[in-house]
Amino acid sequence: MVLHLSNFHLEGGAGVAAARLHRALLKSNVESALLVSTLTAEEPGVSSLSQNALQSKKALARFIGERLYFYPQEKDPAVRFAFSPAEFGADISNHPLVQQADIIHLHWINFGFLSLDSLDKLFSLGKPVVWTLHDMWTFTGGCHYSRGCGNYLTHCHYCPYLAKPEEYDISFQQFERKQDIYGKAKMALISPSHWLDGLVKKAALTAHIESACIPNCIDTELFRPLDKIAIRKKLNLPESKKLILFAGANIADPRKGFKYFRQALAKTGVLVSEVEVMVLGKANAAFMASFPVPVHYLGKISTSEAMVEAYNAADMIVVPSLEDNLPNTIMEAMSCGTPAVGFATGGIPEMIDHQVNGYIALQGSDQSLAEGIEWVLHDENNAKMSQNARAKVLGTYAESLVAAQYQQLYQSLLTHE
Known part of the structure; x- marks a missing residue:
């Protein structure tokens, strides 16, 4: 079973893309499940971490904790949601779906869904991991798009998103932490665009990790020409x-x-x-x-x-x-x-x-x-x-074409365990 992990269900480009891939895999007879922070709507194979009022409050608290952690360090309000420190997140390593999964498939996991500690515990399970990148965060010290900064090519520090950039600032610390936990994972990094895959192959954090380009998919029967x-x-x-x-x-x-x-x-x-x-x-x-x-x-x-x-x-x-x-x-x-x-x-x-x-x-x-x-x-x-x-x-971008590429990748990771 393939378990997709995405903070958002049908909100934002990354959440939509994750749900579409999940549906495409189901249509291709692949056993697939999607675990999100909060359901946008009921959907087959999609589950939420927030099953009751208390869990919903905890999810909100994690999101607020993330933002409060970054708030005193941000350069200005314009970058408030453009940098994720990943200090707060849920520990889902013992979740039944995680335990059942043969493949862990990460999507966009920021804003309090998974922290770096959460990823560390997931990677330590030893299960093959596929990570579909929807921005640059996976290989930077915290920014989602570098806006021209090339520090991620060597080592993040003096981050332009911070009010007080320093040699050992939070971008340096996050970079070091990622370097440590990525070494524990049997992982493949997938970029929807060749542009992003090219950056993955150059970035210091990810140049040594298996990577490829597989585009997002779309239901071409739903999105079709009309009168x-x-x-x-x-x-x-x-x-x-x-x-x-x-x-x-x-x-x-x-x-x-x-x-x-x-x-x-x-x-x-x-x-x-x-x-x-x-x-x-x-x-x-x-x-x-x-x-x-x-x-x-x-x-x-x-x-x-x-x-x-x-x-x-x-x-x-x-x-x-x-x-x-x-x-x-x-x-x-x-x-x-x-x-x-x-x-x-x-x-x-x-x-x-x-x-x-x-x-x-x-x-x-x-x-x-x-x-x-x-x-x-x-x-x-x-x-x-x-x-x-x-x-x-x-x-x-048709569902069957993209699902087939992911099936081949999943099989390759499972075969070489």
């Missing part, structure tokens, strides 16, 4: 306009690049009367103020069905992330036949084939982003681009 006009009527969206979608869990996060999206729209040669914008995710009125084109704010959508409708209503999606692994939003949109525009960063260029199923813009350039938006909207081959987007997902 665009019918959906726009249902959602009270204009039928004759070009609709551009921006989707982000938290639009205020600078890493998501919303400001570049706004600036790019102001620079496009597209007539303002022809274009309107759909915004999906957590946002506030200030982000919509003085927007260069009319905005339809859809809010935070939690159901897959509503997401499918939003993607199908759009003519394109723009993902101007400054750092990202393998964004679910691009995969989901393309699976619905919606072309994507994004920056040349992280795993995004692996998903978008330039001027085939979308457009890759120069990183951090609102002018290049504007040119991409204009190109997609005015491209005479738009229908072909939509078909290409769908075909890319079917040939790369």
Whole structure:
């Protein structure tokens, strides 16, 4: 049995990716279970650490403990959730599912779900471990994205996320701790993007550990092309306009690049009367103020069905992330036949084939982003681009393809025990 461990169930990109892989494995007749901190919804094979009110309070206390531990050391509030000290977490080494598991499969385990001590106890069980990385935290001294810092290539210290960076600061201490506990595990590190796998292979903590690239997967029967006009009527969206979608869990996060999206729209040669914008995710009125084109704010959508409708209503999606692994939003949109525009960063260029199923813009350039938006909207081959987007997902990210790659990895780890 494969046991997946993820703090989140259906929240955030990593939580969604973990649940999707669990489902894909079940469809491929692999015995799979998923253990999360708190259930988002009842689902076969998914269990929660928080089975009662007391356990829920303990989970909240672990999360608060993590943040309070880091709070006096943070450089500023903007980095508050961008660094995880992993000081607080649940000891699940004796959990029945852990004891039954043949393979332990880690996903995103921060924010009080598992601590470094928790990982130490899990690794000491001697079971094979697969760890799917959803950011850089596994091989850094605590940051989820390094923002240009290269200390993780040698040894973390003088961390730019800290108010008082020092030679032996908490990034140095976490790096040392990880170095110690990783030596106890029979582990394979899996990155959804070749970009992240390349960093794993260079990082001092992980260069010696078996690693490979296996993408996230998606249910292509659920995320599929639908009747665009019918959906726009249902959602009270204009039928004759070009609709551009921006989707982000938290639009205020600078890493998501919303400001570049706004600036790019102001620079496009597209007539303002022809274009309107759909915004999906957590946002506030200030982000919509003085927007260069009319905005339809859809809010935070939690159901897959509503997401499918939003993607199908759009003519394109723009993902101007400054750092990202393998964004679910691009995969989901393309699976619905919606072309994507994004920056040349992280795993995004692996998903978008330039001027085939979308457009890759120069990183951090609102002018290049504007040119991409204009190109997609005015491209005479738009229908072909939509078909290409769908075909890319079917040939790369379909559940059966990804599940087969993981099955092969699991078998390899079990065979060489």
